[in-house]
Amino acid sequence: xxxxxxxxxxxxxxxxxxxxxxxxxxxxxxxxxxxxxxxxxxxxxxxxxxxxxxxxxxxxxxxxxxxxxxxxxxxxx
Amino acid sequence: xxxxxxxxxxxxxxxxxxxxxxxxxxxxxxxxxxxxxxxxxxxxxxxxxxxxxxxxxxxxxxxxxxxxxxxxxxxxx
Amino acid sequence: xxxxxxxxxxxxxxxxxxxxxxxxxxxxxxxxxxxxxxxxxxxxxxxxxxxxxxxxxxxxxxxxxxxxxxxxxxxxxxxxxxxxxxxxxxxxxxxxxxxxxxxxxxxxxxxxxxxxxxxxxxxxxxxxxxxxxxxxxxxxxxxxxxx
Amino acid sequence: xxxxxxxxxxxxxxxxxxxxxxxxxxxxxxxxxxxxxxxxxxxxxxxxxxxxxxxxxxxxxxxxxxxxxxxxxxxxxxxxxxxxxxxxxxxxxxxxxxxxxxxxxxxxxxxxxxxxxxxxxxxxxxxxxxxxxxxxxxxxxxxxxxx
Numbered sequence: 001x002x003x004x005x006x007x008x009x010x011x012x013x014x015x016x017x018x019x020x021x022x023x024x025x026x027x028x029x030x031x032x033x034x035x036x037x038x039x040x041x042x043x044x045x046x047x048x049x050x051x052x053x054x055x056x057x058x059x060x061x062x063x064x065x066x067x068x069x070x071x072x073x074x075x076x077x
Numbered sequence: 078x079x080x081x082x083x084x085x086x087x088x089x090x091x092x093x094x095x096x097x098x099x100x101x102x103x104x105x106x107x108x109x110x111x112x113x114x115x116x117x118x119x120x121x122x123x124x125x126x127x128x129x130x131x132x133x134x135x136x137x138x139x140x141x142x143x144x145x146x147x148x149x150x151x152x153x154x
Numbered sequence: 155x156x157x158x159x160x161x162x163x164x165x166x167x168x169x170x171x172x173x174x175x176x177x178x179x180x181x182x183x184x185x186x187x188x189x190x191x192x193x194x195x196x197x198x199x200x201x202x203x204x205x206x207x208x209x210x211x212x213x214x215x216x217x218x219x220x221x222x223x224x225x226x227x228x229x230x231x232x233x234x235x236x237x238x239x240x241x242x243x244x245x246x247x248x249x250x251x252x253x254x255x256x257x258x259x260x261x262x263x264x265x266x267x268x269x270x271x272x273x274x275x276x277x278x279x280x281x282x283x284x285x286x287x288x289x290x291x292x293x294x295x296x297x298x299x300x301x
Numbered sequence: 302x303x304x305x306x307x308x309x310x311x312x313x314x315x316x317x318x319x320x321x322x323x324x325x326x327x328x329x330x331x332x333x334x335x336x337x338x339x340x341x342x343x344x345x346x347x348x349x350x351x352x353x354x355x356x357x358x359x360x361x362x363x364x365x366x367x368x369x370x371x372x373x374x375x376x377x378x379x380x381x382x383x384x385x386x387x388x389x390x391x392x393x394x395x396x397x398x399x400x401x402x403x404x405x406x407x408x409x410x411x412x413x414x415x416x417x418x419x420x421x422x423x424x425x426x427x428x429x430x431x432x433x434x435x436x437x438x439x440x441x442x443x444x445x446x447x448x
Contacts, residue, residue, distance in 0.1 A: 008362055009432030010444040051430070054365040069362060075445035076359070076390060076431030077264075077342045077402045077422065085215055086285030087297040128283070131218040146215060152298035153212070153243060153284030154195040154255040154275065154411075171329070175322020178341065182318070182398040185346035191418075192339040194325065198409065199332035251329040262345065263448075268419045271338075275411065301410075 001025065003032070003063065009072040014042045030059040032068060048072050078102065080109070080140065086149040091119045107136040109145060125149050163223045164216065164245045168252035169194075177240060177258060187237050187260045191267035193275050195255030197248050205290040209249045210298060215283040219243075226277045234270040236261050241274070243284060310370045311363065311392045315399035316341075324387060328407055334384050336411035338418040342402030344395050352437040356396045357445060362430040366390075373424045381417040383408050388421070390431060 006019045024032060029050050037044045049056050052065040083096045101109055106127055114121045126133050129142040174192070181187060200207045223241055230239060237260045244254040255278070259270045279300050286298030321339070328334060347354045370388055377386060384407045391401040402425070406417045426447050433445030 006362070008360060008430065009434070051362070051365055054368040069365070071362060071430050072432065072444070073446065074426070074428070074430055075433040075447045076361070076429050077426050077447070083215070085213060085283065086287070128215070128218055131221040146218070148215060148283050149285065149297070150299060151279070151281070151283055152286040152300045153214070153282050154279050154300070171322045171326035174325055175318045178321055178400075179318035182343070182400075185344075185397045187343050188345045190339075190341040190343060192337075192341070193411070193414075194337040194339070195411070196329070196334050196337060196407075197332075198335045250332045253325075253329075260343075264340070264342070264422065267340075268415065268422075272415045275415075 001063075002066070004067045005032075005036070006067065006069045008070070009075075011043070011046060011048060011070050011072050014040050014046060027062050028059075029057065029061050029063060029068065032063065033059060036070075043070075046072065078140075079143070081144045082109075082113070083144065083146045085147070086152075088120070088123060088125060088147050088149050091117050091123060104139050105136075106134065106138050106140060106145065109140065110136060113147075123149060163220065163241050163243055164214065165242050166244070166246050168244055168248045168254065169242055169256045171253070174253075174256060177256075181238070181260055184237060184260070186262055188262050189264035189267045190258065190260045191271040192259075193255070193257040193271050194253050196253050197250045199250035200288075202290075202296070205292060205294070207250060207288045208291045209247050209289045210254065211247045211287040211289060211295075212243070212245050212254065213285050213287070214243075214245060219282050219284060222282045223278075226274055226281065229277070230259070230270055230274050233273065234259075234261070234266045235263075236266070236270055239270075239274070241278070243278070243282075247289075310367065310388050310390055311361065312389050313391075313393050315391055315395045315401065316389055316403045318400070320389075321400070321403060324403075324405060328385070331384060331407070333409055334407045335409050336414045337405065337407045338414035339406075340402070340404040340418055340422050341400050343400050344397045346397035347435075349437075349443070352439060352441065354397060354435045355438045356394050356436045357401065358394045358434040358436060358442075359390070359392050359401065360432050360434070361390075361392060366429050366431060369429045370425075373421055373428065376424070377406070377417055377421050380420065381406075381408070381413045382410075383413070383417055386417075386421070388425070390425070390429075394436075 051069040128146040240258040242256040248254040387405040389403040
């Protein structure tokens with residue numbers, strides 16, 4: 001399954017990109033994150049939340065979208 | 078003792094004036110009011126407060142200013 | 155930083171949106187400010203017994219009102235960490251839809267501005283001797299009562 | 302009366318004082334309104350380790366942000382008796398002293414506008430995925446953290 005992963009704010013400095021497409025066989029977000037932690041070891045030290053379908057979701061959620069988004073703490077306003 | 082009495086808002090419709098000078102021998106505001114109630118019987122039905130020296134004062138206060146002000150309920154803003 | 159404490163509060167007639175915009179612009183050189191909060195009172199065209207209010211005519215005991223505005227300003231600066239504060243109130247006729255009260259507070263941080271603005275507006279309504287005469291379209295009137 | 306619900310919230314660059322003044326002017330035909338409350342977020346020139354912040358560059362997850370702005374708007378109209386509500390947030394670079402957030406609520410009566418405005422501003426800070434990059438005068442940066 002090909003998934004687009006998007007990064008925002010300070011996370012883009014860890015990954016060096018704003019988005020990437022990863023071919024990924026697993027079904028749960030936490031498994032995807034484990035893979036990303038191997039690819040980007042510094043990501044593990046960052047505070048972030050995950051959204052899919054424009055909603056924040058717990059890490060144990062099944063992937064149900066073609067797009068997974070990693071969001072650092074919000075700092076609008 | 079000559080005292081200037083000033084009226085504001087709806088009270089000016091009861092007294093027909095915004096200010097008047099009254100020659101008044103007494104020393105307490107409530108006594109002044111008794112006299113005004115005789116002059117303007119409808120004043121008794123109105124809600125108002127009294128100020129002297131730019132401060133609201135109880136009716137039992139002694140007159141210590143040349144100017145006594147009758148103020149209906151405030152309705153600014 | 156509590157500047158402009160002695161500026162006059164009363165303005166003849168309505169307070170224009172251009173004046174409000176210019177007041178905001180003047181604060182853009184004050185780069186310690188992080189949050190502004192502005193209250194605007196606008197004259198409503200209320201309908202009472204089938205008659206529409208077309209304007210409010212404001213009068214005030216000006217000397218006492220200025221004393222009270224000054225006390226409210228001092229109390230707000232004492233209570234809250236404000237960078238600046240401005241209060242303007244109309245005197246004379248303000249038509250329905252026009253602005254009669256403009257209160258503007260600024261602070262480095264946001265949480266304080268909400269509390270400070272409400273404190274000031276409520277104090278103005280309660281303590282300042284201003285009187286509104288509500289004028290209907292047929293030129294009859296009634297005296298405004300604050301709730 | 303909850304108009305303008307679908308207007309876009311994000312604006313490229315700073316929000317000008319003229320734009321704010323014009324927004325106020327547009328509400329003067331709505332004569333059921335008695336009270337407006339406006340929050341403005343302004344970029345502070347904070348000093349951190351002897352370096353001055355000269356600007357904040359904002360980015361956002363726009364689709365999710367618009368969903369969240371819509372939810373906040375619906376919740377506020379549900380909770381409070383508002384005549385109208387407008388939210389604008391900057392994207393891109395906003396210099397110190399310039400305005401990056403403009404929230405505008407209006408209601409027939411004043412008490413509700415204070416509560417509604419604070420509710421909306423706090424919800425924006427908490428729920429909307431916007432990210433501020435604080436840029437120092439030497440062009441180094443740090444990521445903004447909301448308190």
